[in-house]
Amino acid sequence: MSEIDENHLHADPGIEANHPHHGLAVAVGGPGESPLQRERATTIFQKGAPGRRAFVCPELDVPLPQDHEALLPARLRRAEPARLPEVSEPEIVRHYVGISKRNFDLDSGFYPLGSCTMKHNPRLHERVAALPGHARLHPLQDGERAQGALELMWNLQEALGEVSGLPHVSLQPSAGSHGELAGVLLTRAYHEDRGETRHKVLTPDTAHGTNPATVTMAGFQVVKVATNDDGGIDVEDLRAKADEDVACLMLTNPNTLGVFDRNIAEIAEIVHGVGATLYYDGANLNAVMGISRPGDMGFDIVHFNLHKSFTQPHGGGGPGSGPIAVSDRVAPYLPVPVVRRDGDGTFALDHERPKSIGRLRGFHGNYGCFVRAYAYICSLGADGLKDASEVAVLNANYLLARLKRKGIAEQLPLAYGELCMHEFVLSGGPMKRQLKIKTLDLAKRLLDFGFHPPTVYFPLLVDEALMVEPTETETRETLDAFADAIAAILAEAGRDPQIALDAPYTTPVRRLDEVAAAKAPVISQALD
């Protein structure tokens, strides 16, 4: 704590306020300054009055048939209108602007959510995506009259192929989890086409939860592989579990510990040796763009999270986009459609792929996300993408170093390794034992300092995990302020753990009763 200037700390995030329980000064930041935002929440359904409205319907300009039943027989007609809100446009605007202020967002402050890559969303992307030629283009417009869109998709496919080192790309999956499902189904098709039935998919115990969930949905059985002391795959365990019944190994590299698996070449050899495919979860691609490519590491299939590495706005939890890129041997099974460039330089959607697994959704994928990702790639270019990864890794290592200082590292040691890639995982175990506050409490106290907390309690194999991903967006000043806040909270907990245990104090609501919510779920507004 000696290194922390408390006055500076308070000055940085915002104004000072009195601690409601302890009479201590605490820093206030983020949402929650206005007393208006602490009013009891009312939904749009509880506002307005009968007959009030915003929409004016165009006039009925066609003759009605004599017999009303000719339009829609009464038995097929809805008995009562849907009880939607009855509100004016200004009421709608005030309502949603009002509740928006009860959100913390990336444009307001630091958002170091591990494995989520919360990097800046350039507003240029919103502008180009809104151009009517993109935004009002119908998905069934004839290909020859959507050449701009198809060329954009082609260019994006090519760029993603180059970044991943896997040349065959389908943009169709809607999100990372959807890309994973595509990848495992491709694996299935690949084995079936060779006349093999395999039942198992290997995932490390550090894997994102979507990996094992996907495996189950694709009809395979999950087999876990252990993690070694360096945070990578336990190669001996892998060797023991890799057999002819294994269809695939799903891996993230760098993994969720922020560790680049140095044994990747050997891992690939083992997996390929038993005829299985190697799947790359692209959630952490932001660490290695232009530096190391999954294809060169030996992966067969990779999914991208365009909303992460390629900065699609996260939207409060979607939309995302999860294109996949694959090696030659998996290419025949790619979902349809893919964009094809013909000899005359025109582009078309190719559905005629006889070995394709089929389609995974309607139409061609989340084109609006493609526009933004493509704009990002155009803006940064080859040099810029590499810069982005370098700065992301530099920032993570700088923040890690700041958190290794005396007063912090004793409570929150790095779980694995010495350096990290684009993110790192600290263990809150010592803090819990020594200061009597848990990682959750630290996270909640960070809210009062105006920071979004890191990912907590993941990966599962780290006790009281705190997973920090600063991204290339952040300045050194922000990283310093965050490290100072962590130090201040730890020092404060040393004096009085109750402050963190009761946090937050300055947010629109305080700790919420999640158990009650799940026990007797209320998931819609009761209506009259």
Next chain:
Amino acid sequence: MLAEIGVASVEEIFERQIPQAVRLGRELDLPQGRTEQEVFSHLSELAARNVSAEQELSFLGAGMYDHYVPALVDMLMERSEFLTPYTPYQPEISQGGLQVMFEYQTAICELTGLPVSNASVYEGPSAAAAAAYMAKLHNGRRRIVISAGLHPHTAGTLRTLAHGYEMEVVEVPLRDGVTDLEAWSAAIGDDTSAALFAQPNFYGAVEDAAALSAAAKATAGDAVVIAQADPIALGVLATPGECGVDVCVGEGQPLGNRLDFGGPSFGFFAAREQYLRRMPGRIAGETVDVDGRRGFVLTLQTREQHIRREKATSNICTAQALNALAGVVYLSWLGRRGLVELGDLLLARTHYAREALSAIEGVEPLHAQPVVREFAVRVDGDLDAVRRRCIAAGVNPGVDARALSGREQDEGVLLVALTERRSRADIDRLADVLRAAVATERPGAPGGDGGSAEPQKAGVAYPMAGHR
């Protein structure tokens, strides 16, 4: 920063972690970066090579529709507070997003007449596949019965994913434009996990949802009845809930979302109470904070992948929160009366349009069933050539059903869709243009060659979609 880390260079950080053998060792083969204005120009130039619904009189539909999106939807979607956060993992600072989800769920329950809704899934067809997977978790059976009236993309998606779930898909044909009730009953047996139909169906016809549900329940007892519905049509149609449907899913794009060449949009997913704990996706629930203040949280998370891993009810991670926001804002903007007025307007104009087109020599309605906002006609002659002639006259007359479904029996079938943006004058113009085009292209017509109006590429660029 390097001194704090204790390295001499950024390169050293990488060198110490990534083996040289898997380093790229060259620059990516991509163009160099460009300035903001250069990128804007490039993306504008690409946009200019697309013909959007702004540039022609478009009757394209078949799953996505060119409704007017009110300005306030754009304004709210662009707010940083909605645009730039992630999933509300920290509810204390995410009440805005969580409340939007809660309100959205309420609106979807009202639309569908079903008591529980999640906070949205990817989009329409994959929502139907997710519902079928939920049915499998519910009853463990291996057979899915689908109506031939499902959108081909839904049927295709279902087949792709059912192969992974190791389920069999059986299709029931249509009769007079709607699902053949006898064949439907016959197909559904004790081994049937789920039975799916579309409302209205791919050819625009309103299905008798109550009869289909009752028949499914009568035969198997416990098959999960799933309807894929158009949310705008639900404003005037008997709700899936009151018709006995168990799960209602659908494409949310018509509710305040852009066309965006097919995405992103959202899928909605509502069900009877008994399915709540097996539903995929995020669900927002109401609770109180330590001070007794009303608040919202993500709830029932023990269904989800980040907790349950391989035992999760789905691998779906996030929702389509921003698109769902557009949906609930749009429904609030329409309001209780507006949604019905919009539905009635579409009913009247679609009826008028079907009559107007059916009056053309060489154009026949595909069926006589009630239609809400889309209908199908069969065109005598080369539909591709007819469409080209219409397009050359500035009118995109609709979707070539066969190009989308790959079905032979859809030869010559044109799907014509309306929104409130297409007036009577627009419909009259479509009728005029189509009349002229068909007159020229009909076999043996004096001015026509029975072939292509233009010598270039024949056929549209999306054949065989969803045929598998």
